[in-house]
Amino acid sequence: MEARMSAATLDAKVRNFLGQKRIGVAGVSRENGGHSAANLIYHRLKNTGHDVYAVNPHMQLFDGDICYPNVQSIAGGIDGVVIVTRPEATEQIVRDCRDAGVKSVWMHQSMQKGSSVSRAAVEYCDQHGISVIAGACPMMYGDGVDFGHTCLRWFLQLSGRLPN
Numbered sequence: 001m002e003a004r005m006s007a008a009t010l011d012a013k014v015r016n017f018l019g020q021k022r023i024g025v026a027g028v029s030r031e032n033g034g035h036s037a038a039n040l041i042y043h044r045l046k047n048t049g050h051d052v053y054a055v056n057p058h059m060q061l062f063d064g065d066i067c068y069p070n071v072q073s074i075a076g077g078i079d080g081v082v083i084v085t086r087p088e089a090t091e092q093i094v095r096d097c098r099d100a101g102v103k104s105v106w107m108h109q110s111m112q113k114g115s116s117v118s119r120a121a122v123e124y125c126d127q128h129g130i131s132v133i134a135g136a137c138p139m140m141y142g143d144g145v146d147f148g149h150t151c152l153r154w155f156l157q158l159s160g161r162l163p164n
Helices: 007-018 039-045 087-100 117-129 149-158
Strands: 023-026 052-055 065-068 080-083 106-107 131-134
Touching: 007 106, 007 131, 023 087, 023 149, 039 117, 080 087, 087 106, 087 117, 106 117, 117 131
Parallel strands: 023 052, 023 080, 052 065, 080 106, 106 131
Antiparallel strands: none
């Protein structure tokens, strides 16, 4: 496993990622009852002024917005993608990101519902010049962080369990 990134390096990657304007969220879902992480991230990014694009090959609309089957189909391209899928799907999505010219991905990790992080996908990103945050949750950073995510970030930082 690669060496744990320093907090300063992670913070810089997070600032760069969240500083992008056009962000896709892969893995949005029709299921809102379980507080789908992808759905929450989508809404948070939208509320903080990002141009956000839903990505799910099994949906045509998400909350009244167009839902794209893959990142390549987003007109005008995007800057980054938050990936909230199974690790096997993450591997295809990072390949799609390379094909679409996306230079930044964030592979979501949840304390309760698992991780989107795939070692093979991280290696692919490293080999193809795609900046990657492999773990944690965008909800823990930026404007509008709720108390629960603030505490979670603090705990993960203290325990050395932020992305590596």
